[in-house]
Each structure stands twice: as structure tokens, then as C-alpha cells.
Amino acid sequence: MxxxxxxxxxxxxxxxxxxxxxxxxxxxxxxxxxxxxxxxxxxxxxxxxxxxxxxxxxxxxxxxxxxxxxxxxxxxxxxxxxxxxxxxxxxxxxxxxxxxxxxxxxxxxxxxxxxxxxxxxIPDWLDQIGEQELGEVVWNKEISALNEQADVVLRTNTLKGSKQNLKKALKEIEIETDVVSGSKDALLLKERANVFKTELFKKGLFEVQDASSQLVAAFANPKPGNKVVDACAGAGGKTLHLAALMENQGQIIALDIYQNKLKELKRRARRAGAHNITTRWIENNKVIKKLHAKADIVLIDAPCSGLGVLKRNPDAKWKLTPEFIEKIKETQSKIIHDYSKMVKPGGNLIYATCSILPSENQSQIKKFLSTEPGKDFTFVDDRKILAHQTGFDGFYMAMLKKNN
Structure with missing residues (x-):
């Protein structure tokens, strides 16, 4: 070179x-x-x-x-x-x-x-936390995997076409892809390319979304006609996937504390042809209270350390501090406590993070189930996704069912 x-x-x-x-x-x-x-x-x-x-x-x-x-x-x-x-x-x-x-x-x-x-x-403190929470053998493998360059993964927008047709259309513009095992709508780019400039992207035929991230909406298992609350929607990556899985039927209420992110979500939803999404800015607790016991599914894609996505955000390890992680865990606990009240009896609460630390994941679920609002819920299932096992981002997701 x-x-x-x-x-x-x-x-x-x-x-x-x-x-x-x-x-x-x-x-x-x-x-x-x-x-x-x-x-x-x-x-x-x-x-x-x-x-x-x-x-x-x-x-x-x-x-x-x-x-x-x-x-x-x-x-x-x-x-x-x-x-x-x-x-x-x-x-x-x-x-x-x-x-x-x-x-x-x-x-x-x-x-x-x-x-x-x-x-x-990595910083000393991060090395210590990783080994402490995951154990030396797993931490060695995981931090090594998180230092690899992230792949570019697309999610087929099934509101506008099939994965097979998208794969074919990409090949016609000389973008070769592979299917991803275990991820129904995902395509992996064989070589990096600026897919955002393609007409296929501009027409909303796909989104760029890591294969692990794509598993969250699928794990929530929404059905056409459901009322779903995406409680920490951000710019809407998972919201759009929920809309596709629901075939544009039913209602998705996308909430966030940041108005600018919801504005971006609206723009992306128009491009994707997702028509069953409404956005609401959480400017006070009244927004949450109005939705108490109304949702079939509440997805909490909680704010977290982001340690599972160091592949694509390597500067995060230099910006993170142990104090921030402790603070974000307090935020996670409060969000689960408050937002779980939006689930109706018989409905499901989905808690997800892009962290690999059990203290942000399994421990938060265990802690919530021991609280007063948590006593109304029963643990159903969870998934721990580690980068060294899949080659994609580290994620966690848990499903809790609200008792009738």
C-alpha cells in the first residue's frame, strides 16, 4: 500500500x-x-x-x-x-x-x-468489569470479538418486498450479499459499500441494522392488529421492524424523551411506507400515565453502556466511565418500573439492551421482578447474544408476561 x-x-x-x-x-x-x-x-x-x-x-x-x-x-x-x-x-x-x-x-x-x-x-476499569461480570474465559473471547470491524448488515423492509427480491436487486447494482443464519430478514454485505446512495435505499426497500438488533423486534413477536408501545424508540430502527412484522396493521406508539429523534423516525417511516406508527414526545409523566394498561406489547430498548456495539462505536470505550455505567443502571431500573405499567393484563414486556454486562441485563430483570410492580409479571424467556458467538453485536433481551 x-x-x-x-x-x-x-x-x-x-x-x-x-x-x-x-x-x-x-x-x-x-x-x-x-x-x-x-x-x-x-x-x-x-x-x-x-x-x-x-x-x-x-x-x-x-x-x-x-x-x-x-x-x-x-x-x-x-x-x-x-x-x-x-x-x-x-x-x-x-x-x-x-x-x-x-x-x-x-x-x-x-x-x-x-x-x-x-x-x-481497553481502559483498566473496563477490563476489570468485563472479567468480573463475564469471567476470564468469556471476557477474553468477547473483547477480542468486539475489537473486530463491524459487518454491514441490511434488514429487508418486508412492507415493500421480499429478501430474495432485494438480494437480486442489489446484485444487479453489483452489491453482493449473503443471507444470515437465524435472522429472517437480514442480508450481509460481502464487501463494504455506500448503500445509502442507492435508489433501493431511497425507495425504502431496506434499512441498515445489525443482525443482532434485528432479533429484538422478532423476539417481541408482535401480531397484526396489536397495540405496541416502543417506549425508547429513538430514531426508530426497531420501530420500523415492528411495523413490518405487523404488516402495517394495528398501532405502534413510539415514545422518546428526545423530539429530534422522533422527527427522524417520522422521516424514516415515510420512506419505509410504515403507516401504523404514531410518535409521542415524553415531556412529562402524563404521557406514560395515559397509556397505563393499554398495550399488548411494551418494548423497552433501554439506554445502556453500549458495550455490545463497540465494533461500530470503538470510541465509546474511551468516553465511558464506571460512574456512567452505575448511573445508567439506575435509569434502567426506573424506566422498567415506570414503563411496565403500560402493559395490559395478559400482555408482554420486552426489555432489551445492546450491553453484554449481566448487571445491566439479567440482574435488572431479577431486581424488577422483586419489586411491587414486578410482582404482576412472570418471566417467560430471555436471550443473551455475545459477539464472539455470532460475529455480530452483543445484545440482551427478556420477555415478561403480565398476569391476568
Whole structure:
């Protein structure tokens, strides 16, 4: 691989924004890719993939380069040199890369690769929590899997066509896909591509959604004619899937505390042709109280640490803190306590997170069932999805039935 100056400078600029200005990696990369219209697909892929790789391996690369935050631009260049040397890329004769100690880099890599927190490039506290909650054997496998690049997975919008027809239509525009075992509507891209620019996406024939995430709506098992509350709907990834499974029949009430997310959900629903969705902004408790004992299904896709989706959000491990995780667990408990009251007798409560920590998952369900509102519910089933077992995101989902 030959390094091009303008592309590498873009990566360095991006890393500075992420590490020193606290910006989110996905937004930074999105901005970088708009910098030069002359860049082709390979140029854009280099910028995106290299930036994400360096974010993912920040601790390992900075330790090998012997630099610490706050990073100067010189420090970032030293980290970039580590990335290049470890990938076997010949370094050009640029001033920023002069005197790179190639042999020392390789030796230091061998040394640090024997220590998990460096090898997997994670903070000390996260390494401790992971081992404590999952056990050493599972944590070793899981954190390694979460450091792999995320695949691009599509969810067929069955309101507008079948998976077979979508696969065929994608092939006609030279996008090859594979089916995903255990995920009814999912297609996996064989090679990365900007699917958002395709007419198929603009016409609403599919959404981009990880295979594990697609299992949540299916687990909820909504039927045409049901009244479903998606209580933490966000921008509506799972809401749209629920609408498709319900064949646009019945009612979905999408709730969220953020109006801007619900606005995005409405836009996506129009594109998807999902007509049975209404949105309600949770501006106060009255919104919840009006729905008490009204829903056949309440889906709580709860706010969480997001540790199951580190594949696609590698910067999260540098932004997360143990204090945040403790706080989010309190939020989860309150949400289950309050939102469970919307389930009618005989209805189902679905609790889901994109976390792999039992303290955010099984423990929350156990805790809820011991509370006063929880005594009205019976545990039905749960699923623990780990990245090292599936190759996709880590997720948890549980189903509770409200007693008649």
C-alpha cells in the first residue's frame, strides 16, 4: 500500500478532533469524507477504516509510541507510524515520519500483546468489569470479538418486498450479499459499500441494522392488529421492524424523551411506507400515565453502556466511565418500573439492551421482578447474544408476561 499525503493528513485531523476535541468518531469521519469531492471509494475507505482502527487501538498504539494524552499532532503522527509499521506498510520519506524506530515498534508490540488491557486496547476499569461480570474465559473471547470491524448488515423492509427480491436487486447494482443464519430478514454485505446512495435505499426497500438488533423486534413477536408501545424508540430502527412484522396493521406508539429523534423516525417511516406508527414526545409523566394498561406489547430498548456495539462505536470505550455505567443502571431500573405499567393484563414486556454486562441485563430483570410492580409479571424467556458467538453485536433481551 502506498500512503498519500492528503489522505493521511485527513486521518490525523480526524484523530485530533476525536481524541482532543471530544467529538464522536462517526460524525468526524462523516465530515472528513466530504472534504474532497475528487476522492474515490478507495480513498474514502482508507480514511474511514484507518481512523476507526486508530481509535480502536488507541491504548496499544499510544503505549508503543510512548505518548500520552493530551496528544500533540506530533504524538498522533507517532501513533500513525506505529499503525503503518504493524501493518507492514512502507513509510514514505516525510518529515513527520522521519526516524521511526521500526524494530523497536515491533518488539514493543510483542511485549504488550501478552497483557490483555494493552492487547485489546481497553481502559483498566473496563477490563476489570468485563472479567468480573463475564469471567476470564468469556471476557477474553468477547473483547477480542468486539475489537473486530463491524459487518454491514441490511434488514429487508418486508412492507415493500421480499429478501430474495432485494438480494437480486442489489446484485444487479453489483452489491453482493449473503443471507444470515437465524435472522429472517437480514442480508450481509460481502464487501463494504455506500448503500445509502442507492435508489433501493431511497425507495425504502431496506434499512441498515445489525443482525443482532434485528432479533429484538422478532423476539417481541408482535401480531397484526396489536397495540405496541416502543417506549425508547429513538430514531426508530426497531420501530420500523415492528411495523413490518405487523404488516402495517394495528398501532405502534413510539415514545422518546428526545423530539429530534422522533422527527427522524417520522422521516424514516415515510420512506419505509410504515403507516401504523404514531410518535409521542415524553415531556412529562402524563404521557406514560395515559397509556397505563393499554398495550399488548411494551418494548423497552433501554439506554445502556453500549458495550455490545463497540465494533461500530470503538470510541465509546474511551468516553465511558464506571460512574456512567452505575448511573445508567439506575435509569434502567426506573424506566422498567415506570414503563411496565403500560402493559395490559395478559400482555408482554420486552426489555432489551445492546450491553453484554449481566448487571445491566439479567440482574435488572431479577431486581424488577422483586419489586411491587414486578410482582404482576412472570418471566417467560430471555436471550443473551455475545459477539464472539455470532460475529455480530452483543445484545440482551427478556420477555415478561403480565398476569391476568
Amino acid at each position: 502506498r500512503l498519500h499525503r492528503n489522505l493521511v493528513f485527513a486521518v490525523i485531523d480526524g484523530l485530533n478532533d476525536i481524541f482532543e476535541n471530544g467529538q464522536y468518531a462517526d460524525k468526524v469521519v462523516e465530515g472528513l469524507l466530504k472534504r474532497d469531492k475528487r476522492w474515490g471509494a478507495r480513498d474514502r475507505a482508507f480514511i474511514a477504516e484507518t481512523t476507526y482502527e486508530m481509535v480502536r487501538w488507541k491504548r496499544l498504539y499510544s503505549s508503543i509510541a510512548d505518548v500520552k494524552q493530551p496528544f500533540s499532532r506530533e504524538d498522533l503522527w507517532r501513533m500513525f507510524a506505529v499503525w503503518a509499521v504493524l501493518r507492514g506498510i512502507r513509510l514514505p520519506d516525510w518529515p513527520q515520519l522521519k526516524n521511526t524506530p521500526t524494530r523497536r515498534i515491533k518488539g514493543k508490540f510483542e511485549e504488550l500483546s501478552k497483557i490483555r488491557k494493552y492487547k485489546e486496547s
